[in-house]
Amino acid sequence: MTILDKILIEKEKEVAALKADYQPGTLQTKKVNASLYKQFMEADYISIIAEMKRASPSKGLINDGINPAQQGQIYQSCGAGAISVLTDEPFFQGTMKDLQAVREVVDVPILNKDFMIDEIQIDRAKDAGANVILLIAAALPLKRLDELYQYAKKQGLDILFEVHNEEEMKVAKTIGAEIIGINNRDLKTFHVDLATTERLADQVNPDEVLLISESGMKEKKDVERVKRAGAKGILVGETMMRSADLKETFDILRVPLGE
Numbered sequence: 170m171t172i173l174d175k176i177l178i179e180k181e182k183e184v185a186a187l188k189a190d191y192q193p194g195t196l197q198t199k200k201v202n203a204s205l206y207k208q209f210m211e212a213d214y215i216s217i218i219a220e221m222k223r224a225s226p227s228k229g230l231i232n233d234g235i236n237p238a239q240q241g242q243i244y245q246s247c248g249a250g251a252i253s254v255l256t257d258e259p260f261f262q263g264t265m266k267d268l269q270a271v272r273e274v275v276d277v278p279i280l281n282k283d284f285m286i287d288e289i290q291i292d293r294a295k296d297a298g299a300n301v302i303l304l305i306a307a308a309l310p311l312k313r314l315d316e317l318y319q320y321a322k323k324q325g326l327d328i329l330f331e332v333h334n335e336e337e338m339k340v341a342k343t344i345g346a347e348i349i350g351i352n353n354r355d356l357k358t359f360h361v362d363l364a365t366t367e368r369l370a371d372q373v374n375p376d377e378v379l380l381i382s383e384s385g386m387k388e389k390k391d392v393e394r395v396k397r398a399g400a401k402g403i404l405v406g407e408t409m410m411r412s413a414d415l416k417e418t419f420d421i422l423r424v425p426l427g428e
């Protein structure tokens with residue numbers, strides 16, 4: 170069984186509990202209207218989605234000392250285009266409270282990073298003040314991905330559609346995903362390779378689809394590499410969470426677009 174399989178089994182339980190306990194519309198958080206697509210497509214620099222991630226199955230504990238609201242404010246003031254908040258608890262030590270706490274203090278789009286398998290998680294994301302949800306192609310069959318995609322759209326949310334190989338890229342195109350995240354980390358083996366972005370980026374029209382390269386970004390040369398491949402945004406977790414000087418980290422990674 171892969172780690173993704175294990176996570177999905179836990180998610181089934183979480184969703185069952187959520188359906189019993191959560192009444193959509195009950196979470197009250199500040200709401201911000203923000204379109205990640207438009208903002209990233211028009212930027213002159215590589216847009217950075219800075220992630221809040223205390224721990225992960227591949228790295229174990231990364232940094233559990235941060236205060237999400239404080240970290241969110243710093244991300245925004247350093248120039249983050251958006252903030253990703255992991256809300257999975259068993260594997261990533263995140264919570265919906267983290268997301269709400271960040272929403273209270275920032276105006277940039279917020280991505281609810283979780284393993285979405287049911288509409289009720291999308292309701293909850295919206296209620297908590299998220300602007301974007303994650304859909305992982307490897308997690309569900311096409312029909313279900315399409316249903317959740319359409320549902321999120323109807324709620325006025327953006328969707329980051331995550332792919333890792335050619336097959337999943339085809340699914341993204343079939344669904345008509347406008348924001349595609351190419352994950353350089355294989356969720357089944359944890360192997361990270363920036364060549365994944367180079368291989369898959371060619372398959373979309375970069376004037377229509379917003380490409381985000383996800384995972385494994387540490388240095389300027391990493392960003393330059395995925396930028397050359399066609400990415401307009403990057404999703405950075407560990408490097409942000411371990412940074413002792415976020416201002417400097419952002420200055421290094423926010424490379425200009427164009428030549």
Ligand SMILES: O=P(O)(O)OC[C@@H](O)[C@@H](O)c1c[nH]c2ccccc12
Pocket residue numbers: 220222282283331352383384385386404405406407408
């Ligand atoms: O910490 P990194 O290597 O910068 O990676 C960030 C992000 O891409 C990663 O957290 C991620 C990508 N897809 C996911 C799906 C679920 C959980 C986490 C993720």
